[in-house]
Amino acid sequence: MKKGRLGLLLAVLLAASAVLSGCGKDSGDKKHVVIGEVTRSLFYAPQYVAIEKGFFDEEGLDIELTTTPGGDKTMTALLSGSIDVALVGSETSIYVHQQGADDPVINFAQLTQTDGTFLVAREKIDSFDWTELKGSVFLGQRKGGMPQMAGEFAMKKNGINPATDLEMIQNIDFANIAAAFSSGTGDYVQLFEPTASIFEKEGRGYVAASFGVESGHLPYTVFMAKQSYIDKNSEYIQAFTNAVYKAQKWVAEHNAEEIADVVIPYFENVDRDRLISSIDRYKSQGSFADNPVVDTEEWDNLLDVMTEAGELADRAEHGELVNTSFAEAAIAESGK
Structure with missing residues (x-):
């Protein structure tokens, strides 16, 4: 693997990071889940909608959101256990896989489907x-x-x-x-x-x-977690994915103005008109995924992009690093 992608610290964490099933205390009868987002962007509007509209809360989850700028920092936080779920590009899970991780990082719910x-x-x-x-x-x-x-x-x-x-x-x-x-x-x-x-x-x-x-379409930004965390918390991963899908449907059914009014607390220094124009850009080009499934076609497109960039040591096939069962169950449960 080429140097400089996730750095020496990542390699050390892969060897030293044991199975950390969670990094926060549960709040009452709700499961505390810490999300690390790779950046703060309107590209992730459905995530903020899921929080602000109470979709995570409805699913019995207490969400703590933190921003960890850059894919390398976000993946390091996930591997070290300082966050439970990462919202980051799928390529980072492939880099971890290429380093021979015993506890692979699994993509379970897609949020965006184009470059942002x-x-x-x-x-x-x-x-x-x-x-x-x-x-x-x-x-x-x-x-x-x-x-x-x-x-x-x-x-x-x-x-x-x-x-x-x-x-x-x-x-x-x-x-x-x-x-x-x-x-x-x-x-x-x-x-x-x-x-x-x-x-x-x-x-x-x-x-x-x-x-x-x-x-084109890519699994550009995806919610992912370590396999060990998913194994120990499958009920909460399902609840998490259900909330994401609720938010995706809400975003699809509402215009940029309505979405802006919901997510504005996350962008206090941005005027409402700029929020609306930004969201409209992303909606018009289909950047927000309609559902949380990371499909094979998008995954293969990602591998092609990485191959073209000279960053793929070997093709990590869809089934190795993607689990679609939670997304499929969320869709089936909603009846759509």
Whole structure:
């Protein structure tokens, strides 16, 4: 496996991390579950809806949400037992698998099904053509991370070789990428919402294209847990998945304005109009998964993207790291 994806600490944790069945105390008759989300983004609106609309509570779960910026940090938190469930890209579970984990990380409920980033240009471009990336300086994401791989996949699809046609900067920490672009680094950057919309409003950048549209359906952000945790807490994993599906249906049935009003507590520094435009972007391109099933076609597309990026040592087949039984049961229970 190539170095630099999850770091030496991850390898140590794989060897040292014993079976930690939970990291919080149960609250009364409710099961306490700590979720670590890879970033705070409107891309994860259904998760915030599940919390705010009381869907987790209805399922007997007491949710604690923490943000662990970056896939490497999120996976490290999961393996060490400081979180119970990770909301992160499926590629991280594959990297753990490639390191020979005795306690594999299992994808059990999908939240998003496309890349969630947008190509943001420093100058406004009325009619963007991908050839305009040639000779530019591109402020990219972490090597081996899903945003970066999906971004490179989209570039290659549109005739751009990211290794030779532009200068790629990848030495900036995930949490500082937006600030680096704002301070003058790069001609283009890859950003999630609502940051992309905020940049447009403030004149710091302009959305030129959607990497989600270009890269197709992927198990982009998925709820996952260690196999040992799932084995010991299958009842609560089912309850968790039921709540996720309730939220997915609610999001599908409501418009961007209604969704914004529910999730606004998680984005106190973002005005409502920006929230609405960001959510509308994600809804219009089908980024929010309709149900929590990680299907084989999406998984195979992920493996193809990773192979194209040179990040896949061996193909981890769908059945090895994906458990669809909880999602299928959630759908069956709802009657839809």
